[in-house]
Amino acid sequence: MTDKYDVLVIGSGPGGYVAAIRAAQHGLRTAVIERDRLGGICLNWGCIPTKALLHGADVAHTLANLRPFGFSTSGVEFDMAQLVEFSRGVSSRLSDGIGYLMKKNGVDVITGTARLTGKGVVGVRDSSDSASPLTEYRADHIILATGARPRSVPGVTPDGDRVWTYFDALVPQDLPKSLLVIGSGAIGVEFASLYHDLGSEVTLVELAPQIMPVEDAAVAGHVRRQFEKRGIEIHTGASVSELTVGADSVSVTVRSADGTLEQRVVERVLVAAGIQGNVEDLGLEDLGVEVDRGFVTTDQWCRTTAFGVYAIGDVAGGPCLAHKAGHEGVLCVDKLAGTPHVKPLDKDYVPGCTYSRPQVASLGLTEDQARATGRSLQIGQFDLQASGKALAIGEADGFVKTIFDADSGELLGAHMVGPDVTEQIQGFGIARSLEATGDDLAEVIFAHPTLSEAMHESVLAALGRPINM
Structure with a gap:
């Protein structure tokens, strides 16, 4: 054993890095283990870069609607690569900032891929070499904050070129003339709005009877009317039954609720049909950590079914939101540190935000x-x-x-x-x-x-x- 900590956090997303800082504030010897970049999916590939792109879409909308305010313009050019570069720069700056926060609070950063190898033991190896030596660390408390990834759709396999996940949609080589989005949760709706404002023809396909299924029906109906008014085509109660990728297009068969089939040909397809927890290859089964439908089971204090192991954020299930992850990170650490009067999270009242137009x-x-x-x-x-x-x-x-x-x-x-x-x-x-x-x-x-x-x-x-x- 090379080192002993009070708290080890696996994952440095908005739940993990917040939990690590809070643990250090309690005077606990703390380390965070990260296999990629500090900040996790939210900062590097989710919340932050998406909002940077969406701001670009807002600028496009403003430029297209100047006349009521007495302005007119011509000759405006759009460079998709420049907008993407801006969004990546924002993410990079914030990731560096988290590194500063770790150092400021005395949190050790361990780079590599982690796995639970025993009670209170985490093994870490080089993320780029699965055959590299395993370094083990002990901890009284281990917090899983490994996040989630895009959920797959049967018969639809992302290839990074014609069929995208949201990772690909954040760094396009060019603006597609047409885009079909599968799924109308927050991710799907945001990208549909974003790409339409930038100039793509957008089709939105949702299996549920309404878009934005978790929202109030009146809100979802209003958004649908606004989207259709803008020219976004929407199919609800529908699914993609067949998809064929060509050299420069994708042929998509959309099945409606009554079984009617409609053929569409688009440049790109974006799969935005939800997410699933990163629970694989963590050694959870060996320690008796229960997993239900792809997410780690926890109690109101973020404790798993294995003593001394906790889970926060997306890997612990919905609502899968960065601010929920951060809040769980704090309450989890406060509870294990013995802070009095800690309140459990009421998940029904976590605010949900969608940054579409x-x-x-x-x-x-x-x-x-x-x-x-x-x-x-x-x-x-x-x-x-x-x-x-x-x-x-x-x-x-x-x-x-x-x-x-x-x-x-x-x-x-x-x-x-x-x-x-x-x-x-x-x-x-x-x-x-x-x-x-x-x-x-x-x-x-x-x-x-x-x-x-x-x-x-x-x-x-x-x-x-x-x-x-």
């Missing part, structure tokens, strides 16, 4: 889920067409919807669609955390004119006291 943000129960509880509800909705700020910036397509328990005033759900709603949803998160009721929120003074006033108006509408509608 329009943006979508939500937390809590959808209207259908809330009604299924049998509670008496108060539901309010405020349309951004009545928002002075939304009209002033030319972005008035959207709404805010709030759902309260009519008896207790408890905030059960909040659903937002429109400009910058991903920056506003935290207001409802704070309200939920502080157990604010609808009446409490009605007394809050919102600045005018702001987009966030729509949050206040939706609360007032739920209470039967609407002012500006």
Whole structure:
């Protein structure tokens, strides 16, 4: 044995590096093991570079809609390679920043591929050489933060050229003239919006009856109408039944809910049908770590079925979001360190954000889920067409919807669609955390004119006291 730690974290994504920092803050001797670049998928291949590309798409949208604001332009050129270079630069800078945070907090960084080799023992070897010597480390607590990867679709095999995963969609050699996206969760919807704004013809295929299946039906319906208005073709209750890759195109057969087959020919196909946990080759079975449907099983404190082994973030199951991973990293370490008054995570109230155009943000129960509880509800909705700020910036397509328990005033759900709603949803998160009721929120003074006033108006509408509608 070469070294002994209090905490070993496997994976340095938004859950892993946060857990490592928090452990070091508790005075625990800590190391993080990473086989690739610090920051994990989110920073290097997910959240951050995607948002950099989406900002480029927002710029394209702005340039295409200058006339209402008194501007006109011509001769604008677009360089896809330059936009990709910008996004990669952002990721590289942040990855270097995490390296600085590890050093600042006294966290050792071990490079290599990790595997649990015994109780409290992790073996690490060179990621590029599976035959390299194994170096073993001991730890009282081992935290799995290995993340997830794109889920495969039967009969659809990504090749990095004509058939993409989101990794490929982040670094295209050129802008495809046409793109078919399989799956309309946050990843699929974001890329559909992104590529359409940059100039691609986009088709979106979703197996569920509605796009964005986890969102409130009213929100999903609004996004669909906006996408179709922009020219994005959408098929719901549909699947890809056959796919044939050619030299410069892909032939796709789309099967609708009634069995009708439709043939499409596109330049590229993007598989965005969800993710699966990175649970393979970790030695979980030998230590009795339970895995269910591709994700590690944990309790409310992120403990697995093996003593001293924990799992956080995407590898521990949904919601598969960076901020959920970071929160789990903190509560997991605080609990194992003996911090008093640690609260378990309520997964129903982790905010979800989709950075498409329009943006979508939500937390809590959808209207259908809330009604299924049998509670008496108060539901309010405020349309951004009545928002002075939304009209002033030319972005008035959207709404805010709030759902309260009519008896207790408890905030059960909040659903937002429109400009910058991903920056506003935290207001409802704070309200939920502080157990604010609808009446409490009605007394809050919102600045005018702001987009966030729509949050206040939706609360007032739920209470039967609407002012500006």
